[in-house]
Amino acid sequence: MAGRMREKDWSQTLLGPVKQWPQSLRTAVSVMLAAPEPALIYWGRELVVLYNDSARFMLGNKHPEGLGVSFKVVFQESWTILGPLLEGVLDTGEAVHHENLLVPLVRFGFLEDCYFTFAFIPTRDDDAEVGGIFIIVTDTTAQVLGARRLALVRELSLRTALSETVEGVFRAAEDVLGQSTADVPFCLLYELRAERARLVVHTGLAQAPTPGDDLAEGRAWPLAEVARSRHEQLIEQLPEGFATLLGGAAGAQPPTRALALSLSDAAEQESRLVLVVGLNPRIALGDDTRSFLRLLARQFATSIESTRALEEKTRRAAQLAALDRQKTQFFANVSHELRTPLTLMLGPLEDALTDLREPLASSQHQRVALVQRGAVRLLKLVNQLLEFTRLETGRAGARFQPVDLARLTQELAGHFESAAHRAGLTLSVDCPSLGEPFWVDPEAWERIVFNLLSNAFKFTLEGGLTVRLRLEADAGVLSVRDTGSGIPLEAQPRLFQRFYRVEGAQGRSFEGSGIGLSLVQELTKLHGGEVGVWSRPGEGSEFTVRIPRGHHHLPADRLASGSSTVARDAFQRDSFVQEVEGWIPAVPGPRPLPPVSPALAPEARPPSARDGRILVVDDNADLRAYLKSVLEPHFEVETAEDGQAALESLRHRVPDVVVSDVMMPRLGGFGLLRALRSDPALRATPLILLSARAGEEASVEGLEAGADDxxxxxxxxxxxxxxxxxxxxxxxxxxxxxxxLGRELALKEAVQARDDFLSVASHELKTPLTGLKLHLEMLERMLPAPVRAQVSERLSNTRKQAQRISALVESLLDVSQVASGRLQLHHESTDVMALVADCLAQGREELERAGCTLTFEARGPLHAQVDPVRLEQLVRNLLSNAARYSAERPVELQLGEAGTHLRLAVVDHGMGVRSEDRERIFGRFERAVSARRFGGLGLGLWVARQVVEAHGGSIAVTDTPGGGATFTVLLPRRAE
Known part of the structure; x- marks a missing residue:
C-alpha cells in the first residue's frame, strides 16, 4: 500500500497533492502503514478513506478504487450504522470502542453481514483540531457466527434430548430452529419411505404447507437424489412461488438459495431423512457455513436416531413383558401336562422298588432307584415352576390359618437332621414358643423352610446350620444361618431374582434352576412379609423371613375359619430331603470345558499391520491349526505345543505377541506368563490367554497375573x-x-554435562584472564612514551578484547550459578538513578561503536532495596542487546516508578522480535536471529530474566511503535 499511495495522483482526490497535506496527516499515514494490525484513516469531514495492506479486507472488490474516496461513497451501505459514530468522534474528539458490531458491507457483489471490533481514535491536525479518525479494526465475523451457531446446535441437542418420542424431537426442533432465522431462514425435514416423501418439520414459513401439494410431498426438491447419494446438494433457485410462503422478520432479505443434506447413514434404509435448509443471502456460503449445516444435520440425525432407539427399547420392553406373561402361562401349562406322565412313571417305579413278592435283582434295583430319584427331582422342579406361575398370575390359592409356628418350623427342620449328620454338619434348631398363633399357609411355610434349608445345605461344606425363630414387636422372624462359602456383595441384590445364580459359587452341586430363593420371596410376599440376606464371603450367610402378626394384612376371603389340620404333601417333603441326601457323596468339581465352535470363521478384512510375528501356544493340534489359519493371512505365525516349547522358541526369537492356552502339559499358560514376566528380555512381550473358564473371576485372575488380555x-x-x-x-x-524417554534422559544428561563444563571452564578462565589484564597494565606503564604512543591503539584494542572476554566469562559464571541454584542477592538501599547513570557512562562507548544515539529519561530521585551489582548487570545486558540489534538507530532508556515498583524500559528501533519468539529469547543460548549475523552467546537476556525474577519482578518484551522492541522491567522497591 505504501507504493500504491506514492504512485497515486492525490491532486485528483479530496485531499489534494501530498505536499499540501498537513504534517499531522503525513505522520498518521506513516504510522498506519507501519502498523502490523489492520488500520484505516478517515480524514476530514468528508472522511476520505486511507488504509494499510492489512485492512484491505474491509473494501473487498472496492480496492484499490476506494483509496482516497469519501467514506460515504465507499461504504454507503453502512453509513446508517457507522456514520453517526464517526461524526460523533469528529464533533467530540473522544475515542470510541465497539466490540462485535454488526456492519452490512458490499465487498464481493452482495450485501453481507459482517462483525467488527473497532477503535475510533481522533487524530489532531496541525491546528490541534480533530482532523480525522484513526481506526484499528478486527474482523470478528467468524467468531460471532461460530459462537452463535454452536449455541444453536447445543440448544438443539439439549431440547431434543428431553423428548421421548421422535415426534417430540420434531416439535422441539421446530421450536429451536424457528427462533434462529439468522442462521436458518427456513428449514424443511422430509421423511422418505418407498420413494414417497412426507414433511415432518418446517420452520420459517408464514403458513403451513397444504397436504398433498408439491411442498408437502417434497416434489419441489431433489430429495430422492440426495437420499440416494447421501451428498449435499446446493439448490441455486428456490421453487416458483416459494417466496410467498416465507415468513421472517419485516424487512429481512428473503433467501434465494437452499442446501439439501441427507440425515441417513445408508441409502438402503427403510426410512430416510433429507433436510432442506434456507441460506441467509447476507452470509457467504463458504466452508464455515457448510461445516455448520453439516454439524446441524448430524446433530439432528443423532437426536432422531437416539430417540428411535429409545422408542424401540420401550417397544421391546413391552414385547418382553408380553413374552414373559406368555412364558409364565407356558410354564403353567407345561407343568400341568408334565405332572400326569410323571405320576404314571413314579407310581410303577415305586411299586417295583417296594414289591416284595417279585423283588428286583440288585443291579436292576439300583438302576430303577436311579431313575426314580431323577423322576422325583424332575417332579420337584415341575412343582416349583407351577407354584411360581400361580404366584405370578395371582392364582396361588393360599389358605391362611392360625398355627403354632415354632412347632411347625421345628418339625420341618427335623427332616434334615439325618442328612446333616451324614454330611458332618451340625444342625441347631432354636424355635421357642412365640406365645401366640401366626396366620400362615402351612404348605407355603413348608416350602419357605425347605428351600432355605436346602440352599444353606448346598453351599455349606463344613461347620453347621442354625434355624432360629423369634418374636419381634410386630412380626415373627425366621432366620437360617450357615457357615458356607458366602455370597459376594455385588451379587446379593440379585439373589431373589428368577433364575439368577451366583457365578463361581462353591457348593456341593452345580445343579439348580435358580428359582428357589425367588419362590421364597414370592411366598413371603403372599403373607405380607419380606425377606432379607446378610452374607460375607468365607464366613457364611443368613437369610431372614419376616411375617407380620395378626391377619388384618391378609385377604379376608383367604382366611380359614379356625385352626385345622391340613394334610401336607409328603411327596414334596421327601423330594427336598432326597435331593439334599443326594449331594452328600458328591464331590464338587469344575465344569467341563465348552468346545470351540468349528463354524467360527476369521474376519475377511485384514488388520492394518501385516508385519507382526505371533507365537501360538496350545497342546490341542486341531485348535493350534485353527488359530494359525485365522492369524496367518495377516501375520507371520509360529506355533508351539506347550509352554515349555514356547519358552525355548522365545529365547531364540522374540515375537510381537504370544497367544497361549491356559491348560497345557509340562508348562501351562500361567506358568509361561510367570516365566515371561520374570525374564528382563521377555518381560514386555504381550501375552493373550485363552481359556474355557468363563466369568469375571477367571478374567480377573488372568489379568492380575500379568496377562495383557x-x-x-x-x-x-x-x-x-x-x-x-x-x-x-x-x-x-x-x-x-x-x-x-531414553532420548529425553540423554538430553537431560547432556545439558547437565554442559552446565558442569561451563562452571569449571569459567573458573579456570578467570585466573589467566586476570593475569592478562595485569600484564597489559604493567606493559603500558613500562613502555617509553614514544613507543607507548606508537602502540597505544593496539594496546587499547587488546584491553577492550580482554574486557569482552571477561564479560563473557562472567556470563558463563552466572549461567553456572543459576543452573545450580547458587545465585544469591545482596539487597541494600541503592540510589537507582545514580547506578543507572554509571551504567550508561560505561556502556555509552559500545552504543556509540554501534552507531546508536542514547536518550535517558528519568524521574528522580529513586531509591530501592536491590542488589546493586546484579542491577548493574541487568542494565548492561539490556543496553548491550539494544546496541547489537539496533545498529545506527536510536536507543532510549526510561526509568521511573509504577506504583510500588521500579519501572525500567530499554526502547530500541531495530529489527524487533516476532510474537512467537518473545518467550523463547529469554532461554539459555537462544536468539531471535542467527548468531552468525549478530554474534553473542545468547545468554544476556536469560541472565537478565533470572536476575529480575530473583528480585521478585517481571520482564517482558513488546513492539516499539514504528518498529523495534521495548524491554520493560518491573522490580519491587522493597525486598520481599
Whole structure:
C-alpha cells in the first residue's frame, strides 16, 4: 500500500497533492502503514478513506478504487450504522470502542453481514483540531457466527434430548430452529419411505404447507437424489412461488438459495431423512457455513436416531413383558401336562422298588432307584415352576390359618437332621414358643423352610446350620444361618431374582434352576412379609423371613375359619430331603470345558499391520491349526505345543505377541506368563490367554497375573484378530514411548554435562584472564612514551578484547550459578538513578561503536532495596542487546516508578522480535536471529530474566511503535 499511495495522483482526490497535506496527516499515514494490525484513516469531514495492506479486507472488490474516496461513497451501505459514530468522534474528539458490531458491507457483489471490533481514535491536525479518525479494526465475523451457531446446535441437542418420542424431537426442533432465522431462514425435514416423501418439520414459513401439494410431498426438491447419494446438494433457485410462503422478520432479505443434506447413514434404509435448509443471502456460503449445516444435520440425525432407539427399547420392553406373561402361562401349562406322565412313571417305579413278592435283582434295583430319584427331582422342579406361575398370575390359592409356628418350623427342620449328620454338619434348631398363633399357609411355610434349608445345605461344606425363630414387636422372624462359602456383595441384590445364580459359587452341586430363593420371596410376599440376606464371603450367610402378626394384612376371603389340620404333601417333603441326601457323596468339581465352535470363521478384512510375528501356544493340534489359519493371512505365525516349547522358541526369537492356552502339559499358560514376566528380555512381550473358564473371576485372575488380555472359548476369528491387533499396536506404542524417554534422559544428561563444563571452564578462565589484564597494565606503564604512543591503539584494542572476554566469562559464571541454584542477592538501599547513570557512562562507548544515539529519561530521585551489582548487570545486558540489534538507530532508556515498583524500559528501533519468539529469547543460548549475523552467546537476556525474577519482578518484551522492541522491567522497591 505504501507504493500504491506514492504512485497515486492525490491532486485528483479530496485531499489534494501530498505536499499540501498537513504534517499531522503525513505522520498518521506513516504510522498506519507501519502498523502490523489492520488500520484505516478517515480524514476530514468528508472522511476520505486511507488504509494499510492489512485492512484491505474491509473494501473487498472496492480496492484499490476506494483509496482516497469519501467514506460515504465507499461504504454507503453502512453509513446508517457507522456514520453517526464517526461524526460523533469528529464533533467530540473522544475515542470510541465497539466490540462485535454488526456492519452490512458490499465487498464481493452482495450485501453481507459482517462483525467488527473497532477503535475510533481522533487524530489532531496541525491546528490541534480533530482532523480525522484513526481506526484499528478486527474482523470478528467468524467468531460471532461460530459462537452463535454452536449455541444453536447445543440448544438443539439439549431440547431434543428431553423428548421421548421422535415426534417430540420434531416439535422441539421446530421450536429451536424457528427462533434462529439468522442462521436458518427456513428449514424443511422430509421423511422418505418407498420413494414417497412426507414433511415432518418446517420452520420459517408464514403458513403451513397444504397436504398433498408439491411442498408437502417434497416434489419441489431433489430429495430422492440426495437420499440416494447421501451428498449435499446446493439448490441455486428456490421453487416458483416459494417466496410467498416465507415468513421472517419485516424487512429481512428473503433467501434465494437452499442446501439439501441427507440425515441417513445408508441409502438402503427403510426410512430416510433429507433436510432442506434456507441460506441467509447476507452470509457467504463458504466452508464455515457448510461445516455448520453439516454439524446441524448430524446433530439432528443423532437426536432422531437416539430417540428411535429409545422408542424401540420401550417397544421391546413391552414385547418382553408380553413374552414373559406368555412364558409364565407356558410354564403353567407345561407343568400341568408334565405332572400326569410323571405320576404314571413314579407310581410303577415305586411299586417295583417296594414289591416284595417279585423283588428286583440288585443291579436292576439300583438302576430303577436311579431313575426314580431323577423322576422325583424332575417332579420337584415341575412343582416349583407351577407354584411360581400361580404366584405370578395371582392364582396361588393360599389358605391362611392360625398355627403354632415354632412347632411347625421345628418339625420341618427335623427332616434334615439325618442328612446333616451324614454330611458332618451340625444342625441347631432354636424355635421357642412365640406365645401366640401366626396366620400362615402351612404348605407355603413348608416350602419357605425347605428351600432355605436346602440352599444353606448346598453351599455349606463344613461347620453347621442354625434355624432360629423369634418374636419381634410386630412380626415373627425366621432366620437360617450357615457357615458356607458366602455370597459376594455385588451379587446379593440379585439373589431373589428368577433364575439368577451366583457365578463361581462353591457348593456341593452345580445343579439348580435358580428359582428357589425367588419362590421364597414370592411366598413371603403372599403373607405380607419380606425377606432379607446378610452374607460375607468365607464366613457364611443368613437369610431372614419376616411375617407380620395378626391377619388384618391378609385377604379376608383367604382366611380359614379356625385352626385345622391340613394334610401336607409328603411327596414334596421327601423330594427336598432326597435331593439334599443326594449331594452328600458328591464331590464338587469344575465344569467341563465348552468346545470351540468349528463354524467360527476369521474376519475377511485384514488388520492394518501385516508385519507382526505371533507365537501360538496350545497342546490341542486341531485348535493350534485353527488359530494359525485365522492369524496367518495377516501375520507371520509360529506355533508351539506347550509352554515349555514356547519358552525355548522365545529365547531364540522374540515375537510381537504370544497367544497361549491356559491348560497345557509340562508348562501351562500361567506358568509361561510367570516365566515371561520374570525374564528382563521377555518381560514386555504381550501375552493373550485363552481359556474355557468363563466369568469375571477367571478374567480377573488372568489379568492380575500379568496377562495383557484374556479371551474365553468359544470365540470368533474376528474377535481374536481384533485382540491380537490391539496388543500389537500397544506393544509398538510402548516401544516408541520408551525410545522417546531414553532420548529425553540423554538430553537431560547432556545439558547437565554442559552446565558442569561451563562452571569449571569459567573458573579456570578467570585466573589467566586476570593475569592478562595485569600484564597489559604493567606493559603500558613500562613502555617509553614514544613507543607507548606508537602502540597505544593496539594496546587499547587488546584491553577492550580482554574486557569482552571477561564479560563473557562472567556470563558463563552466572549461567553456572543459576543452573545450580547458587545465585544469591545482596539487597541494600541503592540510589537507582545514580547506578543507572554509571551504567550508561560505561556502556555509552559500545552504543556509540554501534552507531546508536542514547536518550535517558528519568524521574528522580529513586531509591530501592536491590542488589546493586546484579542491577548493574541487568542494565548492561539490556543496553548491550539494544546496541547489537539496533545498529545506527536510536536507543532510549526510561526509568521511573509504577506504583510500588521500579519501572525500567530499554526502547530500541531495530529489527524487533516476532510474537512467537518473545518467550523463547529469554532461554539459555537462544536468539531471535542467527548468531552468525549478530554474534553473542545468547545468554544476556536469560541472565537478565533470572536476575529480575530473583528480585521478585517481571520482564517482558513488546513492539516499539514504528518498529523495534521495548524491554520493560518491573522490580519491587522493597525486598520481599
Amino acid at each position: 484374556y479371551l474365553v472359548k468359544p470365540f470368533s476369528g474376528r474377535e481374536l484378530l481384533a485382540r491380537v491387533q490391539t496388543q500389537l499396536t500397544m506393544y509398538r506404542l510402548r516401544g516408541e514411548a520408551a525410545l522417546q
